[in-house]
Amino acid sequence: xxxxxxxxxxxxxxxxxxxxxxxxxxxxxxxxxxxxxxxxxxxxxxxxxxxxxxxxxxxxxxxxxxxxxxxxxxxxxxxxxxxxxxxxxxxxxxxxxxxxxxxxxxxxxxxxxxxxxxxxxxxxxxxxxx
Numbered sequence: 001x002x003x004x005x006x007x008x009x010x011x012x013x014x015x016x017x018x019x020x021x022x023x024x025x026x027x028x029x030x031x032x033x034x035x036x037x038x039x040x041x042x043x044x045x046x047x048x049x050x051x052x053x054x055x056x057x058x059x060x061x062x063x064x065x066x067x068x069x070x071x072x073x074x075x076x077x078x079x080x081x082x083x084x085x086x087x088x089x090x091x092x093x094x095x096x097x098x099x100x101x102x103x104x105x106x107x108x109x110x111x112x113x114x115x116x117x118x119x120x121x122x123x124x125x126x127x128x129x130x
Contacts, residue, residue, distance in 0.1 A: 002033065004103035012037050012110055017044055026065045027058055029073075035110050043070035043113045045106065053079045056094075060085050063092030070113040074101055088112070 005014050012035050021044065022028035031044035048056055059073050063086055071092045075081050083094045095101075095109050111117055 001101050001103060001106065005106065008103055008107055010107055012107065019044070021067060021069050021071065023062055023065055023067050026067075027062045029059055029062060029067075029071065031071065037110075037114065039114060041070070041110075041114045043072060043110050045072045045074060047074045047101075048079070049074065049076045051079070053081060056081050056085075059092065060094075063090050067092060072106065072109050072113075074106075 002014055005012075014033055014035050017031040017034040019034070020028050020030055029044075029046050031046045033045040035043045035045065046059070048059070056073065056075050056079055059071075063071070068091060072095055073092065074095045074097060077096050077098045081094060081096060083096050086092055086094050091113070093109055093112065095105060097105070
């Protein structure tokens with residue numbers, strides 16, 4: 001994934017992560033990679049490809065309980081989890097993949113963590129409907 005991501009035309013940079021992301025009393029995650037953008041946005045990727053569904057739900061609970069870091073959890077479709085399990089306005093997102101992760105889809109998800117994307121989501125939620 002790191003090599004495929006590096007081949008994309010993007011301002012995002014990727015490296016291996018050395019951080020543990022913890023929410024005391026709730027749990028922690030151990031991201032595999034960290035992505036950084038020149039605008040200051042940082043996001044982590046934790047690959048849950050061969051984990052259990054229970055591990056995925058623990059990550060969902062961690063985000064819902066208040067984890068503040070931007071984290072993309074990559075989950076194999078074999079675990080039968082929907083990307084919609086985490087709401088768009090939370091700092092954690094699920095990326096469900098089949099076979100090999102797509103660097104392009106990871107990039108698309110990372111863009112959703114940037115301030116412009118978050119502002120757009122906020123605008124959509126506050127605009128009156130038709």
